[in-house]
Amino acid sequence: xxxxxxxxxxxxxxxxxxxxxxxxxxxxxxxxxxxxxxxxxxxxxxxxxxxxxxxxxxxxxxxxxxxxxxxxxxxxxxxxxxxxxxxxxxxxxxxxxxxxxxxxxxxxxxxxxxxxxxxxxxxxxxxxxxxxxxxxxxxxxxxxxxxxxxxxxxxxxxxxxxxxxxxxxxxxxxxxxxxxxxxxxxxxxxxxxxxxxxxxxxxxxxxxxxxxxxxxxxxxxxxxxxxxxxxxxxxxxxxxxxxxxxxxxxxxxxxxxxxxxxxxxxxxxxxxxxxxxxxxxxxxxxxxxxxxxxxxxxxxxxxxxxxxxxxxxxxxxxxxxxxxxxxxxxxxxxxxxxxxxxxxxxxxxxxxxxxxxxxxxx
Amino acid sequence: xxxxxxxxxxxxxxxxxxxxxxxxxxxxxxxxxxxxxxxxxxxxxxxxxxxxxxxxxxxxxxxxxxxxxxxxxxxxxxxxxxxxxxxxxxxxxxxxxxxxxxxxxxxxxxxxxxxxxxxxxxxxxxxxxxxxxxxxxxxxxxxxxxxxxxxxxxxxxxxxxxxxxxxxxxxxxxxxxxxxxxxxxxxxxxxxxxxxxxxxxxxxxxxxxxxxxxxxxxxxxxxxxxxxxxxxxxxxxxxxxxxxxxxxxxxxxxxxxxxxxxxxxxxxxxxxxxxxxxxxxxxxxxxxxxxxxxxxxxxxxxxxxxxxxxxxxxxxxxxxxxxxxxxxxxxxxxxxxxxxxxxxxxxxxxxxxxxxxxxxxxxxxxxxxxx
Numbered sequence: 177x178x179x180x181x182x183x184x185x186x187x188x189x190x191x192x193x194x195x196x197x198x199x200x201x202x203x204x205x206x207x208x209x210x211x212x213x214x215x216x217x218x219x220x221x222x223x224x225x226x227x228x229x230x231x232x233x234x235x236x237x238x239x240x241x242x243x244x245x246x247x248x249x250x251x252x253x254x255x256x257x258x259x260x261x262x263x264x265x266x267x268x269x270x271x272x273x274x275x276x277x278x279x280x281x282x283x284x285x286x287x288x289x290x291x292x293x294x295x296x297x298x299x300x301x302x303x304x305x306x307x308x309x310x311x312x313x314x315x316x317x318x319x320x321x322x323x324x325x326x327x328x329x330x331x332x333x334x335x336x337x338x339x340x341x342x343x344x345x346x347x348x349x350x351x352x353x354x355x356x357x358x359x360x361x362x363x364x365x366x367x368x369x370x371x372x373x374x375x376x377x378x379x380x381x382x383x384x385x386x387x388x389x390x391x392x393x394x395x396x397x398x399x400x401x402x403x404x405x406x407x408x409x410x411x412x413x414x415x416x417x418x419x420x421x422x423x424x425x426x427x428x429x430x431x432x433x434x435x436x437x438x439x440x441x442x443x444x445x446x447x448x449x450x451x452x453x454x455x456x457x458x459x460x461x462x463x464x465x466x467x468x469x470x471x472x473x474x475x476x477x478x479x480x481x482x483x484x485x486x487x488x489x490x491x492x493x494x495x496x497x498x499x500x501x502x503x504x505x506x507x508x509x510x511x512x513x514x515x516x517x518x519x520x521x522x523x524x525x526x527x528x529x530x531x532x533x534x535x536x537x538x
Numbered sequence: 539x540x541x542x543x544x545x546x547x548x549x550x551x552x553x554x555x556x557x558x559x560x561x562x563x564x565x566x567x568x569x570x571x572x573x574x575x576x577x578x579x580x581x582x583x584x585x586x587x588x589x590x591x592x593x594x595x596x597x598x599x600x601x602x603x604x605x606x607x608x609x610x611x612x613x614x615x616x617x618x619x620x621x622x623x624x625x626x627x628x629x630x631x632x633x634x635x636x637x638x639x640x641x642x643x644x645x646x647x648x649x650x651x652x653x654x655x656x657x658x659x660x661x662x663x664x665x666x667x668x669x670x671x672x673x674x675x676x677x678x679x680x681x682x683x684x685x686x687x688x689x690x691x692x693x694x695x696x697x698x699x700x701x702x703x704x705x706x707x708x709x710x711x712x713x714x715x716x717x718x719x720x721x722x723x724x725x726x727x728x729x730x731x732x733x734x735x736x737x738x739x740x741x742x743x744x745x746x747x748x749x750x751x752x753x754x755x756x757x758x759x760x761x762x763x764x765x766x767x768x769x770x771x772x773x774x775x776x777x778x779x780x781x782x783x784x785x786x787x788x789x790x791x792x793x794x795x796x797x798x799x800x801x802x803x804x805x806x807x808x809x810x811x812x813x814x815x816x817x818x819x820x821x822x823x824x825x826x827x828x829x830x831x832x833x834x835x836x837x838x839x840x841x842x843x844x845x846x847x848x849x850x851x852x853x854x855x856x857x858x859x860x861x862x863x864x865x866x867x868x869x870x871x872x873x874x875x876x877x878x879x880x881x882x883x884x885x886x887x888x889x890x891x892x893x894x895x896x897x898x899x900x901x902x903x904x905x906x907x908x909x
Contacts (some may be wrong), residue, residue, distance in 0.1 A: 274581075277581050277583070278581075278583060278605045279604070279605075280583070280603060280604045280605065280898070313580075314578075315583060315898055317871055317897075318871075318896060318898055321845050321846070321895075324646065325603075325606075325607035325664060326645075326646040326663055326664045326735065328688040328689070329616060329690065343846045343847075344846070344847065345846050345848065346846045378871055378872055379870070
């Protein structure tokens with residue numbers, strides 16, 4: 177048995193030496209754009225816990241948009257159901273309660289995050305608000321403002337129409353939030369604006385950066401955001417298929433552009449932090465792109481890729497457009513999926529991957 | 539501390555040259571805010587707390603924009619419902635009940651006021667209704683009429699792309715004018731019974747009703763106590779007697795009418811028949827005004843921050859003649875800070891309630907003015 181991995185390794189290296197064999201099909205131009213540039217990334221073995229979340233009768237998950245855990249392991253899921261709703265489960269997946277029922281700011285879920293004090297922050301791109309609940313479920317702060325209904329129906333701006341300048345205290349289809357150790361908030365804002373905005377812990381505007389485009393520091397649908405222990409800010413620049421890393425003062429530090437389109441990013445806590453990024457398969461009817469996407473990458477904070485796992489599909493352990501990742505425990509992550517209306521608890525076995533090394537499965 | 543404040547007040551009085559000029563020294567009034575004043579039950583959430591008022595028992599009424607204004611589609615028209623709720627609390631902040639569940643005119647809250655008989659008046663700028671509930675919660679009078687429907691915008695044509703628009707920035711499509719009353723250009727101060735995004739209500743001692751109307755029609759309307767239209771005055775503009783968003787209204791014991799002319803940064807004071815008597819211009823944009831009851835009446839006015847900024851936010855205390863006695867507060871999200879104060883209750887001179895738009899909160903403030 178001990179010899180096998182070494183043998184496999186050798187075989188794997190042989191295979192790598194012949195790129196035609198390793199990549200037999202010809203990719204279409206669209207696939208070439210969508211496929212992550214990283215090559216020869218080790219697969220991390222994993223399994224998905226069956227029946228992870230237990231729903232009471234007549235309570236249904238819609239599109240799985242947001243997922244986060246608190247320090248007790250409780251799981252919060254923010255979903256686009258018939259109403260946009262926020263559910264809390266205990267760490268075993270047993271339903272506890274609903275938060276924010278009928279809330280003014282709940283219209284179209286985008287993300288949920290739990291801060292270091294176990295406050296729950298819901299990011300709603302329908303009302304352009306981010307709502308902070310304390311652990312008891314009481315609303316304690318609001319960022320942004322919902323449009324006034326009194327104007328009646330508004331026409332949806334045509335795609336590509338000019339976007340008005342961003343305002344300090346208004347968000348435009350915000351996508352995600354993260355915090356540094358001082359409690360400053362960093363918001364990826366979003367589908368409308370193309371910026372990262374920083375507020376202090378009392379909700380006062382500090383600064384913002386970014387505009388729509390593909391130059392370094394520009395953003396095209398900043399779709400998720402995470403901070404590391406040093407306060408650096410990692411922005412999933414989905415439309416540009418790159419992660420941009422900014423300092424705490426929002427100065428561009430690095431760009432990682434080899435892990436596909438980062439729909440969701442997450443940074444683990446603890447002394448050695450890892451970065452997860454999901455190159456999710458499209459939520460549109462696009463089997464062409466789905467064929468070359470759907471995997472999640474595990475990386476060092478400096479962008480070094482450690483491994484990947486997952487593929488598109490509807491079965492347990494397959495992914496239907498992962499929209500948010502919780503990684504409080506680096507080997508026990510939670511994901512929510514748009515097109516599978518589901519949350520999964522994924523158990524990773526990275527040690528097995530290291531022992532097996534590249535190409536072990538081949 | 540007391541001495542210095544008195545000195546400041548004295549200095550302010552000496553420097554005070556007249557009602558139209560800003561005072562150079564305005565004393566700060568110390569104040570506290572009661573943490574977690576209103577106790578919401580589980581599964582009921584405050585939204586934008588645009589209206590707050592108390593009755594003679596100290597019970598607190600909050601008219602809030604919460605949930606969603608839902609639009610149901612007919613074939614070519616859309617019908618709106620919901621989006622506003624009225625809650626009652628006792629004077630300690632304990633939740634008592636909801637009033638007006640499912641009422642036709644609850645769409646987009648603007649204000650709530652309680653009259654001397656403890657009737658509760660609800661001002662809704664979405665339905666263009668003012669609804670009077672008796673203390674038991676029965677609906678006993680309705681003013682104005684809700685527009686029958688919203689126009690469904692046509693499907694966007696193919697490019698060329700229209701002029702720059704953004705969520706919240708686009709001009710609202712024309713609504714069905716049914717229920718909007720006599721036609722006329724916006725801001726022309728159309729007289730009559732119907733409102734167009736009216737904002738507030740007040741009464742004189744005879745029970746006459748004064749309505750600030752409002753975002754579109756730019757007038758003050760006077761009705762008798764039975765809701766019969768008497769007269770209205772004003773139109774859109776910046777001249778004396780004109781309005782640029784008449785946003786809040788109050789009446790003193792003599793029947794004078796104070797109008798928070800927000801867009802013109804002034805409070806205009808009219809007599810009971812609409813003759814302009816005074817203009818107070820030194821307190822910023824009066825989003826919310828309130829006149830205390832009792833022998834010596836005071837006027838409070840909030841220079842609220844806009845909903846997209848954190849500028850200003852202070853509340854002024856004035857004599858009825860416009861003399862500023864002090865101010866307190868600033869914009870922010872913490873306790874004691876204000877997120878676009880939208881209505882003030884001042885039944886008690888030193889115990890105010892303020893409803894905030896952007897903090898989804900009502901605060902109870904205790905003032906400690908130097909005396």
